[in-house]
Amino acid sequence: MTGAAAIIIALVQLVLFVFLAPLLIGVIRQVRALLEGRAGSGIWQPWRDVRKLLAKNPVRAADSSWMLAAGPVTLLVSSLLLCALLPLVGTLPLPLIPSDLFVIVSIMLVGVVALALVGLDAGTAFGGMGSSRHMTVAALVEPTLLLAVYALSIPAGTSTLSLIVETRLLNPAVIISPVSLLAMVALAIAIMAETSRLPVDNPSTHLEVTMLHEAMVLEASGRDLVWLELGSWLKLAALLGLLSNLIVPWGIMTDFSVLGVIVGVGAVTVKILLLGVVLSVGEVFLAKARLFRVPELLAGSFALGLLAVTASYLVA
Amino acid sequence: MTALEAGLLGQTLLLVVAIAAALLTPTSWRSRVSGFFCTLLAVAGVVTGAIALSGGTGSLSIPTALPMDPLVLSPDRLGGLVMVVVSVVGVLASLFGIGSARVASASRTSWLSMAVFLSGMQLVPAATDVVSFLLFLEIMTLGSTALLLAHHATRGTVASALVWYSAMSQLSFFFVLAGFAMLAGLAGGTGFADLATIDPFTWQASVAFLLLLLGFGGKAELVPLHVWVPRVLPEAPGHVAAAMSGAMVNIGVYGALLVVVRLLPNGPAWWGVLIMVLGGVSALYGILQASVASNLKVLLAYSTTENMGLVFLGLGASVLLRADNAAAAADAALVAALLLMLSHSAFKSTLFLGAGAVARAAGEMNLDRLGGLGSRMPWTAAAFGGAAMGAAALPVTSGFVAEWMLLQALIHGSRVDGEVVSVAASVAMPLAVAVIALTAGLALLTFVKAYGIAFLARPRSRKAALADEVPVIMRIPLVVGALLVVGLGLLPGPLAVAIGSAVGPAFTPDVRTIGLAGLDARGIDAVLDPTTFIVLAGLLLAPVLITLFISARRHPTRTSPLPWAGGGSRLRPRMQYTATSYAEPLVRVFDDVLRPTRDVEVTHVGESRYLVERVHVEQTVSDVVETRLYRPVLNLMQRFGILARRAQNGSIHRYLSYSFVALLSVLIVVSL
Numbered sequence: 001m002t003g004a005a006a007i008i009i010a011l012v013q014l015v016l017f018v019f020l021a022p023l024l025i026g027v028i029r030q031v032r033a034l035l036e037g038r039a040g041s042g043i044w045q046p047w048r049d050v051r052k053l054l055a056k057n058p059v060r061a062a063d064s065s066w067m068l069a070a071g072p073v074t075l076l077v078s079s080l081l082l083c084a085l086l087p088l089v090g091t092l093p094l095p096l097i098p099s100d101l102f103v104i105v106s107i108m109l110v111g112v113v114a115l116a117l118v119g120l121d122a123g124t125a126f127g128g129m130g131s132s133r134h135m136t137v138a139a140l141v142e143p144t145l146l147l148a149v150y151a152l153s154i155p156a157g158t159s160t161l162s163l164i165v166e167t168r169l170l171n172p173a174v175i176i177s178p179v180s181l182l183a184m185v186a187l188a189i190a191i192m193a194e195t196s197r198l199p200v201d202n203p204s205t206h207l208e209v210t211m212l213h214e215a216m217v218l219e220a221s222g223r224d225l226v227w228l229e230l231g232s233w234l235k236l237a238a239l240l241g242l243l244s245n246l247i248v249p250w251g252i253m254t255d256f257s258v259l260g261v262i263v264g265v266g267a268v269t270v271k272i273l274l275l276g277v278v279l280s281v282g283e284v285f286l287a288k289a290r291l292f293r294v295p296e297l298l299a300g301s302f303a304l305g306l307l308a309v310t311a312s313y314l315v316a
Numbered sequence: 317m318t319a320l321e322a323g324l325l326g327q328t329l330l331l332v333v334a335i336a337a338a339l340l341t342p343t344s345w346r347s348r349v350s351g352f353f354c355t356l357l358a359v360a361g362v363v364t365g366a367i368a369l370s371g372g373t374g375s376l377s378i379p380t381a382l383p384m385d386p387l388v389l390s391p392d393r394l395g396g397l398v399m400v401v402v403s404v405v406g407v408l409a410s411l412f413g414i415g416s417a418r419v420a421s422a423s424r425t426s427w428l429s430m431a432v433f434l435s436g437m438q439l440v441p442a443a444t445d446v447v448s449f450l451l452f453l454e455i456m457t458l459g460s461t462a463l464l465l466a467h468h469a470t471r472g473t474v475a476s477a478l479v480w481y482s483a484m485s486q487l488s489f490f491f492v493l494a495g496f497a498m499l500a501g502l503a504g505g506t507g508f509a510d511l512a513t514i515d516p517f518t519w520q521a522s523v524a525f526l527l528l529l530l531g532f533g534g535k536a537e538l539v540p541l542h543v544w545v546p547r548v549l550p551e552a553p554g555h556v557a558a559a560m561s562g563a564m565v566n567i568g569v570y571g572a573l574l575v576v577v578r579l580l581p582n583g584p585a586w587w588g589v590l591i592m593v594l595g596g597v598s599a600l601y602g603i604l605q606a607s608v609a610s611n612l613k614v615l616l617a618y619s620t621t622e623n624m625g626l627v628f629l630g631l632g633a634s635v636l637l638r639a640d641n642a643a644a645a646a647d648a649a650l651v652a653a654l655l656l657m658l659s660h661s662a663f664k665s666t667l668f669l670g671a672g673a674v675a676r677a678a679g680e681m682n683l684d685r686l687g688g689l690g691s692r693m694p695w696t697a698a699a700f701g702g703a704a705m706g707a708a709a710l711p712v713t714s715g716f717v718a719e720w721m722l723l724q725a726l727i728h729g730s731r732v733d734g735e736v737v738s739v740a741a742s743v744a745m746p747l748a749v750a751v752i753a754l755t756a757g758l759a760l761l762t763f764v765k766a767y768g769i770a771f772l773a774r775p776r777s778r779k780a781a782l783a784d785e786v787p788v789i790m791r792i793p794l795v796v797g798a799l800l801v802v803g804l805g806l807l808p809g810p811l812a813v814a815i816g817s818a819v820g821p822a823f824t825p826d827v828r829t830i831g832l833a834g835l836d837a838r839g840i841d842a843v844l845d846p847t848t849f850i851v852l853a854g855l856l857l858a859p860v861l862i863t864l865f866i867s868a869r870r871h872p873t874r875t876s877p878l879p880w881a882g883g884g885s886r887l888r889p890r891m892q893y894t895a896t897s898y899a900e901p902l903v904r905v906f907d908d909v910l911r912p913t914r915d916v917e918v919t920h921v922g923e924s925r926y927l928v929e930r931v932h933v934e935q936t937v938s939d940v941v942e943t944r945l946y947r948p949v950l951n952l953m954q955r956f957g958i959l960a961r962r963a964q965n966g967s968i969h970r971y972l973s974y975s976f977v978a979l980l981s982v983l984i985v986v987s988l
Contacts, residue, residue: 014856054863057871063774065690073860080856081849096831096845097852102723103844106711109760113710116764120893123687123773128893135764136901139607139757146753147746150727157734158841159727223867227860295905306746313730313742 005256006092009264010084016265017083021230021237022046024276029204031280046233050226058222061122071118072220072227078111079234087162088241089264090253091169099161101149105142108194111231112138118228119216130215133291137193137200137212140298145190147305151183152246154312161242169249179315182308184247189301191243195236197279199289199297237272240279244271318374323364324389325376327438330357334431338424350427351414354434358410361403361438368396368442369818375444385506387448394577395441397818398570401658402437404800405563405665408793410434412669413555415789416676419470421553426466433459433559440567446496446506453492453535453567457485460564463556464548477547484544488534492571495527499579508578516583525587528575529594536568536624538598540941545621546605550613550681554672557613561620562665569627569657573819576635577650581822585740588636591628592744596751598625601941603755604906607762608899608937612671612681615766616664619707622755623660627653629748630722636744637729640737644839645729647816647825651837652722654815655808659714662804663706666797670700673790674770677783683769683895686780690771693783695791697771702798704763706805709756712846714804720844721812721837723752728840758902765898774889806846808835896935903937912937 026043033040060068085099085107093099112134119131153159155174156167168174193200196213203213217228245252251267253260289297317325334353341349368391375390391399413421413430420426436456443449461482468474496506502520503510514521534541549557572591576583602621609615630653637646673696674689675681690697706713730737730745775781785791804811809829816825826839834845903912915934921927 054867055871057874059874059876062875062877063688065772067690067772073857073864076860077853077857080860081853084852084856094848094852096834096843096848098843100720100842100844102720103711103849106709106716106720109708110710113708113760113764117768117772120764120768121772123889123892125891125893128773128898131764131768132893132898133901135761135898136905139754139761139902140905142757142760143750143753146723147750150746150749153727154731157731159724222871222873223864291901292904302750306750309746309749310743313736313746314739 002092002256003095006090006094009090009092009253009256009261010094012261012265013086013088013090014080014083016089016269017234017237017241018080018230020269020272021233022050024237024240024272025233027273028276028280031277032284035281035284046229050230053221053226053229054223056222058220058224060224061124061219063123064121064219067117067121068220068224071114071121072224072231074114075111075118075231076227076234078107078114079231079238081107082238083234086238086242087165087245087252088238088268089261090256091162091166092253092256093160093162098163101146101153101159101161104161105145108235109138109142111235115213115216115228115231118220122219124219126211126215126218130212130218133212134196134216137294137298140295141190141193144186144298144302144305145194147302147309148183148187148190151179151305151308151312152187154309155180165245165249165252166254168246169252169254172249175247175249179308179312182304182311184243186301186305186308187246188243189297191239193294193298195239196232197236198283198286200294202288240272240275241268244268244275318372320364320367320372320374320391321376323360323367324374324442327357327360327364327435328376330360331431331435335428338427338431343422346424346427347414347417347422350431351410351417354410354413354427354431355407357431357434358403358406358438361406361434362400364438365391365396365399365401365403365441369393369400369814370396371817378448384447385445387451388444389439389442389448390444391442393818393820394573395443395570397654397815398441398566399438401661402441402563402566403434405559405661406434406437408665408669408797409555409559409562411793412558412672412790413553415787416553416555416672420467421556423466425462429459429462429466430556430559433463437559437563437567441570444508446500446508446511450489450493450496454489456564456567457489460556460560461485464552467551467553471551473547474551477544477551480544481548484534484541488531488541491527491531491534493531495524495531498524498527508574511579514580516580516587521580522584522587525575525580525583526590529572529591532568532571532575533594533598533628534568535571536565536628537621538568538594538624538628539601539621540945542598542602542621543939543942543946545617546609546614546939549617549620549668550611554669554675557616557672558665558668561617561668562661565620565624566657566661569624569631569653572628572631573654576631577819577822582638583635585636585639585738588632588634588639589740589744591632591635592748593632595625595628595630595632596748598622599629599755600625600751601909603758603762604902604909605937605939607758607765608903608910608912610683610895610899612674612683612686612766612770613668615683615762616667616671619759619762620660620664622759623656623664623707626719626722626752626755627656627660629653629752630656630725633722633726633729633745633748636741637725637737640741642729642732642737642741644826645725645732647819647823648721648725648827648837648840648842649729650819650823651812651815651825651827652718652725654819655714655718655721655811658811658815659706659718659801659804662714662797662800663703666699666703666794666801667707669790669794669797670696670703673786673794674783676786676790678777678780680777680779683766685777686770686775687773687777687889687892688771688775688780689783693771693785695785696794699791699794699798700771701767703801704767706801708760708763710760712805712849713801714808715801717805717808717835717844717846719752719756721808721835721842723749724837724840724842726752728842761899761902765895769893769895769898773892776889776892776894806850807833808844808846809833811835812837903935909940910937911940
């Protein structure tokens with residue numbers, strides 16, 4: 001019974017996030033445009049882009065291989081898996097595959113690798129550069145990401161994310177404990193780096209010295225580009241959803257009911273869009289850090305994560 | 317005669333046959349015949365190991381002329397497991413050798429030492445006493461040395477690499493010998509059963525443990541005894557490198573397991589911490605060097621150090637947690653260490669075989685001059701890609717399952733029933749998680765680089781552009797190896813159960829199969845079912861593919877020689893990113909550890925210094941351990957050698973006076 005309920009929740013999350021992710025990007029861009037005094041293209045523009053790109057003939061480099069076709073699909077599927085497994089609308093774990101922290105990170109890494117290989121495939125200097133920088137950042141983010149969530153997992157005594165969220169829901173004192181705050185800061189920095197946001201990467205740049213993500217997708221077009229973009233958007237939405245559920249777990253569904261699903265969907269939508277607005281406002285005041293300053297930022301965040309874990313063992 | 321005895325006897329007989337085949341067959345047939353018998357020898361090892369693993373008993377005793385007990389071969393379950401692993405790698409390497417061995421590697425010496433090397437590896441885990449263990453260990457080492465020696469005529473660098481290899485392998489042998497001697501002295505016997513009665517909490521046991529750890533660490537290519545690895549493995553042909561890096565290192569792991577599981581179980585906590593430090597340092601150092609290496613085989617060689625580091629990290633965590641009474645997590649860490657060993661054997665042998673195939677096809681190991689091999693060598697590319705996924709621990713390969721299990725054991729290790737087990741564990745476990753995470757991240761970069769630069773994009777040299785796929789006999793082991801990497805990842809449950817029974821009866825990990833072949837580690841409350849993942853990913857892939865096909869029918873793909881190319885119009889493949897440039901950000905981030913030396917030389921055009929004719933960039937990354945630890949020692953020895961040379965000037969008068977002084981001093985000493 002819980003199995004069937006979990007599958008329904010996973011389906012709801014999938015449909016919701018495929019719909020929501022482009023909208024989130026639209027909101028982020030629109031808020032930014034308004035703050036910068038531009039009119040902006042409206043919150044539905046990403047959706048229009050998807051429709052437009054799907055109706056175009058993809059152009060592929062003569063020397064590129066099947067990777068240029070398979071890589072984007074892999075990235076998209078890995079992001080879809082994230083949406084299905086993470087506790088976003090409800091905390092019911094799927095049978096046999098709970099939302100285990102290490103599994104989630106590995107699924108994310110599959111997407112990271114697919115994107116990096118796509119960047120290398122066309123055989124241009126730009127793609128290689130983006131791919132190289134992207135992988136360097138990914139390699140340095142991983143310890144931070146794991147340690148931060150490890151710290152959060154200690155009060156719950158499990159590495160299953162849905163149980164962590166549930167623990168925080170039942171025992172809100174955990175959320176504002178110093179250990180949890182340290183870990184949340186570390187996690188937020190790691191997620192910003194992982195999803196190519198400022199100050200690690202500038203999502204709206206086309207200057208070669210500042211590009212990470214954009215450099216890798218330069219050679220992709222048509223539906224290849226759609227899969228890459230949609231995959232990245234879904235990843236951002238899912239990780240923001242996780243972050244918001246860790247900070248404000250209220251509204252998430254723990255026992256299956258139709259009302260619960262509706263409340264859960266509403267709650268996560270509001271939380272993500274709000275977090276998106278916060279992100280957008282924050283980014284207006286941030287400049288992209290120089291690439292070789294990024295390791296310092298991540299080292300700082302790593303130190304926070306390590307402090308959080310050891311503190312929760314030795315102090316608590 | 318039991319099945320196990322028959323198997324051991326068969327292995328011995330096949331060794332004799334393989335040696336005879338290597339000696340007697342003519343050159344034109346030698347690779348085929350010898351390769352066939354080496355394969356048979358390895359298959360016999362697989363069968364014997366499988367019998368031992370499934371609980372078969374029996375023993376083969378070899379009488380010796382020396383005044384001591386006969387050598388008794390009788391592998392237990394753990395020995396059986398290791399025997400299966402090294403023999404499977406042996407099968408793949410021998411098959412590959414049939415196709416790839418040419419000139420020097422098809423010589424009599426080469427095939428003879430291959431057979432000796434293989435059977436040495438297979439019989440070390442069968443030993444039941446110190447003497448036979450050391451004997452087979454040395455046979456294995458000598459076999460591999462002779463195997464490499466066969467190539468000394470082809471390249472000048474082989475000789476110096478071999479000196480390093482002999483020196484380092486004999487150094488580790490010395491440590492192992494000293495450690496065992498100490499234990500045997502304590503126990504008053506050389507049988508492993510006698511040794512197991514020693515109390516690990518005596519200082520003698522600790523000294524022996526340190527010696528054995530160093531010795532077996534050296535065999536497993538751990539820092540700081542790894543210096544021979546990046547020199548020797550690039551010189552070895554693909555199948556030899558695969559056997560050394562995929563199988564021989566496991567003997568080091570087996571030795572360490574023998575110490576901490578069989579001979580001195582339940583040792584003090586600081587042993588665990590020490591093993592963890594050794595493993596953690598090796599893992600990080602190995603992967604850092606691998607990530608900046610441009611030579612494919614050097615990259616793979618350093619990655620072996622990394623993986624063995626992770627294995628030892630798991631082993632150390634298991635010792636530490638056991639000392640802290642967190643038995644469930646300790647057993648899980650032990651299973652994880654063995655899973656890592658297994659998966660490493662599968663992917664590393666495949667990767668080295670892949671490198672061998674590339675070397676044969678393109679005659680080039682420098683990634684900076686490879687590229688675009690994916691379209692010319694599809695089989696090799698697919699196998700290498702699959703194995704690289706395993707090495708990068710991506711789901712759902714065996715590497716991923718092993719690393720997942722290790723991480724689970726670590727995060728569940730520091731607390732039992734909500735109570736912190738010890739201060740050491742609560743500092744060591746988070747640090748270990750961080751080390752594994754950083755290692756995994758860098759491994760990802762390393763293997764994206766290795767696969768992406770070599771097999772994707774455009775060829776960076778003429779040789780790479782003219783590469784051709786290797787013959788079928790070489791493709792078979794490649795594909796089988798890659799299938800093993802993925803297959804073992806899909807069956808973590810049965811695998812963990814087998815490992816659990818192998819480390820018994822002293823240790824009883826609480827693992828069982830769940831779902832189709834998933835892993836349920838009940839002791840640490842963790843579940844993983846890769847099959848369900850594949851099914852879920854397939855279900856999610858379906859709508860994407862449907863959309864893709866609809867879109868593709870209406871809007872077919874166009875191919876253009878230059879879709880965007882960074883806005884430029886220059887098509888030259890030299891403008892692509894190379895392996896060196898790929899790792900450049902990393903070199904900058906970790907320049908304190910890697911200490912790169914960079915030399916940029918700009919030649920200006922005669923008329924103006926604003927115009928550049930050409931730029932020559934050279935970058936070398938040194939091995940800090942070698943330059944800081946070994947160089948001073950070697951320099952000292954060299955200085956001593958120069959001094960010693962003065963005493964030996966060839967004059968007969970001087971030698972006569974030496975003998976006179978020597979005789980005189982002997983007489984004086986005797987008369988005292």
